[in-house]
Amino acid sequence: MPPSGPVVPGTLDLLILRSLSLGELHGLGIARRIEQITRGAFEVKAGSLFPALYRMEHAGWLTSSWGESASRRRARYYQLTARGRRQLEAETIEWRRVVTALGHALKEPL
Amino acid sequence: MTDELRAYVDLLTEEKIARGLAPDQARREALLETGGVEQVKEAIRDVSPRRFFDRLRQDVGYGLRLFRRSPGLNLAVVLALALGIGATSATFSVVDGVLLRPLDYANAGELVVVMHRRTNPVAPANFLDWQRHATSFASMGAAEYWTPTLGSATEPEKLFALRVSGEMLPMLGVAPAMGRFPLAGDAGASEAVIAASLWQRVFGADPGALGRTIVLDGRPYAIVGIMPPRFTFAPFWATRAELWAPLVLGPRATSRGGNSLRVFARLAPGVSLDHARASMTALTTELESRFPGTNRNVNVTPLKDVVVCDARQSIVVLFAAVGLVLLVACANVAHLLLSRAASREKEVAVRAALGAGRLRMIRQFLTESLLLSAAGGTAGVLLADWMISIFKQIGAASIPRVQSIQLDARVVAFAMLLSILTTLAFGLVPALRLSRPNLTSALRDAERGSSTGRRGRRLGRLLIASEIALAVMLLVGASLLIRSFTALRAVDPGFAPDHLATFVVSVTGSAEGAPGRRLGFYQDLLDRVRAVPAVQAASAINHVPLAGDIWGFPFRVEGRPEPAPGEVPTAAYRVVLPRYFETMRVSLIAGRDFTEADRSGAAEVVIVSQYLADTYFPGESALGKRIRVHGGAGWQTIVGIARHVVRSDWQDRPEEEVYLPLLQVAQYRDDASPAAGYLSYVVRTSGEPSAVIPALRRTVRDLSASAPVSDVFVMTDVVHEATMGARFVLTLLGVFAAIAWLLAAVGIYGVMSHSVATRRHEIGIRMTLGASRARIVGHVLGEGMTVTAIGVIAGAAGALLAGGAMSSMLFGVTPRDVPAFAWAVTALVAAAAVACYLPARRASAVDPQTELR
Numbered sequence: 001m002p003p004s005g006p007v008v009p010g011t012l013d014l015l016i017l018r019s020l021s022l023g024e025l026h027g028l029g030i031a032r033r034i035e036q037i038t039r040g041a042f043e044v045k046a047g048s049l050f051p052a053l054y055r056m057e058h059a060g061w062l063t064s065s066w067g068e069s070a071s072r073r074r075a076r077y078y079q080l081t082a083r084g085r086r087q088l089e090a091e092t093i094e095w096r097r098v099v100t101a102l103g104h105a106l107k108e109p110l
Numbered sequence: 111m112t113d114e115l116r117a118y119v120d121l122l123t124e125e126k127i128a129r130g131l132a133p134d135q136a137r138r139e140a141l142l143e144t145g146g147v148e149q150v151k152e153a154i155r156d157v158s159p160r161r162f163f164d165r166l167r168q169d170v171g172y173g174l175r176l177f178r179r180s181p182g183l184n185l186a187v188v189l190a191l192a193l194g195i196g197a198t199s200a201t202f203s204v205v206d207g208v209l210l211r212p213l214d215y216a217n218a219g220e221l222v223v224v225m226h227r228r229t230n231p232v233a234p235a236n237f238l239d240w241q242r243h244a245t246s247f248a249s250m251g252a253a254e255y256w257t258p259t260l261g262s263a264t265e266p267e268k269l270f271a272l273r274v275s276g277e278m279l280p281m282l283g284v285a286p287a288m289g290r291f292p293l294a295g296d297a298g299a300s301e302a303v304i305a306a307s308l309w310q311r312v313f314g315a316d317p318g319a320l321g322r323t324i325v326l327d328g329r330p331y332a333i334v335g336i337m338p339p340r341f342t343f344a345p346f347w348a349t350r351a352e353l354w355a356p357l358v359l360g361p362r363a364t365s366r367g368g369n370s371l372r373v374f375a376r377l378a379p380g381v382s383l384d385h386a387r388a389s390m391t392a393l394t395t396e397l398e399s400r401f402p403g404t405n406r407n408v409n410v411t412p413l414k415d416v417v418v419c420d421a422r423q424s425i426v427v428l429f430a431a432v433g434l435v436l437l438v439a440c441a442n443v444a445h446l447l448l449s450r451a452a453s454r455e456k457e458v459a460v461r462a463a464l465g466a467g468r469l470r471m472i473r474q475f476l477t478e479s480l481l482l483s484a485a486g487g488t489a490g491v492l493l494a495d496w497m498i499s500i501f502k503q504i505g506a507a508s509i510p511r512v513q514s515i516q517l518d519a520r521v522v523a524f525a526m527l528l529s530i531l532t533t534l535a536f537g538l539v540p541a542l543r544l545s546r547p548n549l550t551s552a553l554r555d556a557e558r559g560s561s562t563g564r565r566g567r568r569l570g571r572l573l574i575a576s577e578i579a580l581a582v583m584l585l586v587g588a589s590l591l592i593r594s595f596t597a598l599r600a601v602d603p604g605f606a607p608d609h610l611a612t613f614v615v616s617v618t619g620s621a622e623g624a625p626g627r628r629l630g631f632y633q634d635l636l637d638r639v640r641a642v643p644a645v646q647a648a649s650a651i652n653h654v655p656l657a658g659d660i661w662g663f664p665f666r667v668e669g670r671p672e673p674a675p676g677e678v679p680t681a682a683y684r685v686v687l688p689r690y691f692e693t694m695r696v697s698l699i700a701g702r703d704f705t706e707a708d709r710s711g712a713a714e715v716v717i718v719s720q721y722l723a724d725t726y727f728p729g730e731s732a733l734g735k736r737i738r739v740h741g742g743a744g745w746q747t748i749v750g751i752a753r754h755v756v757r758s759d760w761q762d763r764p765e766e767e768v769y770l771p772l773l774q775v776a777q778y779r780d781d782a783s784p785a786a787g788y789l790s791y792v793v794r795t796s797g798e799p800s801a802v803i804p805a806l807r808r809t810v811r812d813l814s815a816s817a818p819v820s821d822v823f824v825m826t827d828v829v830h831e832a833t834m835g836a837r838f839v840l841t842l843l844g845v846f847a848a849i850a851w852l853l854a855a856v857g858i859y860g861v862m863s864h865s866v867a868t869r870r871h872e873i874g875i876r877m878t879l880g881a882s883r884a885r886i887v888g889h890v891l892g893e894g895m896t897v898t899a900i901g902v903i904a905g906a907a908g909a910l911l912a913g914g915a916m917s918s919m920l921f922g923v924t925p926r927d928v929p930a931f932a933w934a935v936t937a938l939v940a941a942a943a944v945a946c947y948l949p950a951r952r953a954s955a956v957d958p959q960t961e962l963r
Binding site: 076 | 115117125149154
């Protein structure tokens, strides 16, 4: 497993949207889910996670509400809105395009 | 947000405990991993769409809290800004209103004055020649001063009016508010246009006044036009004129003497001033060769220059002074902000350590600076408004167009901009210092109070030295003016102005004005005035010195060769009733006063001024010599020599002056000319002169109901007014100098206090190492006084260089007057010494034990 590091710039939003696509999660839950779905490649710190959540909520992609964690602790849960889902699709398509393009670019002999 | 973060940390802790960590350690690691709570919050705020206003509110709130915490320093900044902005805006508004704004005529820039030596009047025939032959002007007109008696036999009023040639009023491009201008030629000879003020006073603003007939000097005039409110003409002389009637030259049209016309013209389209000057010079040179001595020194001067020329220099000096005040204020604000910044270095370091970003901090400081400039600017504008109203009051008599002064938005904007730039520039310094990479050392330094680096202190001292230099320059200027004013007050007017009242009686147009009657009236009135209780002595003269006009007439000295045309000497022409010299207390150096015996039929006599006697009869006694002056039938024998008496300007140098006995002057005896139609009475009283004035008015009315009284003055007021211009400039410059002096003192106090405050540690060490308290005081004083000395030397040098600009405002002192410099330097050094001593004493009170622990 490669050592974990910060998220590639520009991908945090996509990762958050993706991590919420299965259901609502609290902040730490999102961070853990991102680690899990990227096989531990990316580590998300509170300093970048919460500003992103705040920004995305203002953009109307997420909603949040207070709830209870599995351990019966108070936590704020985030879930995708309809607009958030559309944003996820759009960003996924866009990211695939970038990945394909880069894949070709790096395969071609120079 | 804080809640959510706390929840996050709790969850993380729980997770770590589950992984087998001890609760304490789990918590510590969780916190570490989350990063500073404040940083996270800061980062979230950074992405908030409402962040601009949120932060603005936050910054403003913080700024206001700081303001409350150190009100002294912030108040000093606001005060310095207010003084700087207020004084600049007020003075700039005055300059703008008086010097820069065009006159209230259409295309006023095209209007010029064509006269001898800029403002000396012109003879009728010359005016007509110019009007006929000059090519550079679209129009040329003339005006003549006229003081007719308005009225009915019961309530006569003396008016100020102008007789104007037909071109004059239309040339100005201001139409009457109602009616029209007088018709050209004979048809309009008995028509008049009146000012809105006269219309209101006499006719109660009744529109029916148009077409009514009024009687001026016994002749009927039809009112055909009413000028708009605030219309004035002429702008530089006869400014009180309220009525304009046609100028009818009649037989005078061929006269090349009797210069009484002021000639105005409008440049033809596309003709430059230089071109007009050149063509006028060509014309007058040609005319001069045909009529020698009549067309000399004819100047074409822009009307505006004539209007403002007297005030220009005072205003320029005031403007320079206020500029200096503004610079002093800005320097003061700058170093106050710098020292504030220095004392906040620790705070800045702490906030940076807690996660405040550099930009965020810069914003914070900017907001604080803007708060300060806003407060200072508002106070400054209020101050300026107040200063302008004061300016208008005290300048009403001595500054032309003073009523057109108003606080100008552009002016306020200019001053505000300057203050904002100053506060921003120097408010930013602490924020920029944040770029210092090592926070730890900054924190440590701040703790010990030694962080104000050498560079910061040097900048502060430089600012103070320049502030002191500027203040010295202002103080030198002010003390020069004070000394010059003292010299002015010490001028002997030649007569005793205390307990003296004066008034003018006119007989033109009344029954008493008829030929052969006026002399008797004048004498009867004098007898009655002398009988009024509390009147010690009384006499009369054609024009009272200072308060009245001056007429010059040529004279010749018996036995001297006929002078060349244009070189005939002239003398101020005074006509007096007996005991004039006694009443005015003008001392006669030699000879005798006029008596009742010096009347027509007796030998013609004259009294001359000392200057005339000394100039024309050097080394011999003028008594018994004969001269010939206008108004006499033959040669007049000099029977007395009078001391010099001030004329119209307080500072005038002595000139030729002649006094003729009124009883001998034909004009007053049997002439109907308006020139002899009025007389100024001078009355010396035993008590307060103003108390006698009602009785004097009654006396005139009892003798003649149709002879109006005007120009009633108490002589001390007239003297006061004559020195008013100087007093006005002096007062303002004095105030500016005082402000600068105070700011400089506050400035040096601030810098020294701050220097002491930040060096307590160092002082403590010095004391531990054996420095005595006296030594410490000496050290601090020495540091402050070095800065002062540098500033004083620079300021004195600056004042020496700039002093020349003031030379023509000075009277009796030179711009390099040593006492004035000594005064200025002493005042400043004394203030600086006190300002340095207080912090020095505080420094000596440092307790090394507490300081070094």
